[in-house]
Amino acid sequence: MTPDFDHPGAQVKSPAKLAHVVLRTNQLSPMVAFYKTFLGASVTFESASMAFLTYDDEHHRIALLDVPGTRPKVPSSCGLEHIAFTFASLSDLALAYRQRKALGVLPIWCVNHGPTTSMYYRDPDGNQLEAQVDNFETAEAAKAFMMGKAFEENPVGTDFDPEELVRRLQNGENEEVVKRRVEIGRRGFETVPLIA
Structure with missing residues (x-):
């Protein structure tokens, strides 16, 4: 059915999905190597000034552009804070952590936000x-948690030790139990190691 383009309605149609992220860099080779390692990605196309990488059925999820005149990132400036990648299970997240660790790629912060680990x-x-x-299990359950008192009090989350998380999984603890956030009371952005 053809949409009514002359009377499109008040709400903008949402996209079907987020396709890719493009990052500007002044060190293309180290960035390509990092994303290949971090995502278990492969290169779809690479030249002296750009690279396109994918890790799934999309032709590229990350593009890297080496643009002349690009200066180092200023961490305190406005802009994108982070890119998030979701795993299917806590065991998959923990396995990727151990695989990255073996390759020298370590997390800078581990936190159970409540909706996510x-x-x-x-x-x-x-x-x-x-x-x-x-x-x-559902987006509705995550939204309900985010609208509750515990999240209002602590929208940042509770830090955890990734090795302890691995040990708990190795000992056969149920993933649903391991994913439950430990409530620590009020916590604001000033305590976040990535922001503070």
């Missing part, structure tokens, strides 16, 4: 990346 990393340019798993 997340590990944050930094690429060679200083861009932040979140590797996460959803803690609730």
